[in-house]
Amino acid sequence: MKIQVRYFASLREALGSSEAIEVPAKITVDGLRELLWSRSEAHANALARGRAVRAAVNQGMSDGAVELSEGCEVAFFPPVTGG
Amino acid sequence: MASPRVTIQTADFDLSAEVAALRADDPGVGAVVTFTGTVRDRSDGPALHWMELEHYPGMTERAIEAMIDTARQRFDIRAARVIHRVGRLLPLDQIVLVAVTSRHRGEAFKACEFLMDYLKTQAPFWKKESSSEGAQWVDARTSDDAALQRWGIASGNQVS
Numbered sequence: 001m002k003i004q005v006r007y008f009a010s011l012r013e014a015l016g017s018s019e020a021i022e023v024p025a026k027i028t029v030d031g032l033r034e035l036l037w038s039r040s041e042a043h044a045n046a047l048a049r050g051r052a053v054r055a056a057v058n059q060g061m062s063d064g065a066v067e068l069s070e071g072c073e074v075a076f077f078p079p080v081t082g083g
Numbered sequence: 084m085a086s087p088r089v090t091i092q093t094a095d096f097d098l099s100a101e102v103a104a105l106r107a108d109d110p111g112v113g114a115v116v117t118f119t120g121t122v123r124d125r126s127d128g129p130a131l132h133w134m135e136l137e138h139y140p141g142m143t144e145r146a147i148e149a150m151i152d153t154a155r156q157r158f159d160i161r162a163a164r165v166i167h168r169v170g171r172l173l174p175l176d177q178i179v180l181v182a183v184t185s186r187h188r189g190e191a192f193k194a195c196e197f198l199m200d201y202l203k204t205q206a207p208f209w210k211k212e213s214s215s216e217g218a219q220w221v222d223a224r225t226s227d228d229a230a231l232q233r234w235g236i237a238s239g240n241q242v243s
Contacts, residue, residue, distance in 0.1 A: 006139075008209060009137055009209035009211070009220055010220045056139070056142055059139070059141050059145060060142070060145075075142070077139070077207070077209065078209065078223075079223035080204075080205065080206065080207050080208060081208060081209050081220075081221045081222070081224070082202060082204050082205070082206055082208055082224070083120065083167050083178065083179045083202040083203060083206055083208045
């Protein structure tokens with residue numbers, strides 16, 4: 001299935017602001033993060049395990065176990081620094 | 084037409100105009116509390132040249148809207164307005180406005196502080212600061228998380 005991935009702040013600077021990608025059905029947020037490691041060295045580094053990365057699915061904060069659906073929008077970003 | 088409750092914008096804002104709009108035609112209002120955040124040139128470390136604020140269009144507005152709904156449930160307020168600027172800002176610039184109206188001052192004071200504590204911790208904004216030492220992204224602050232916990236809200240920023 002096809003999904004849209006967006007990045008913000010330092011992740012956007014490293015990876016660009018968004019990309020459309022094809023992923024297996026029933027993949028989770030954590031699964032997507034791991035899958036993205038293979039896209040480039042920059043992805044593997046910016047999204048490495050142990051890095052403080054937060055995620056949102058369809059513009060709501062999400063934990064790593066959430067399953068993605070066709071056409072959804074997933075965003076990865078550092079912990080928010082607030083206003 | 085009622086003014087929107089949440090606006091994210093690059094442009095500056097006019098406190099007086101916003102307050103006038105917020106309490107217009109509501110004679111039930113007896114108190115208006117506002118908070119204006121401004122860009123500080125930094126109290127420790129090298130002087131700030133500029134800061135850049137980034138948000139997640141759509142998600143940021145929705146998150147703040149939801150927090151205003153929570154504030155309305157918790158406090159006896161009449162109306163609330165949040166304006167947050169994004170993009171490049173300089174020392175002395177205004178960054179954020181929170182305005183709350185209520186019948187009596189107590190509820191407006193509390194709701195205004197509640198919304199501000201929320202904005203400082205949970206709202207999807209990322210801040211980059213530039214000084215003579217270069218530009219860097221600001222880390223999430225735990226002191227602001229502690230401020231939010233006063234209201235019985237855990238920060239989504241905490242590492243699980």
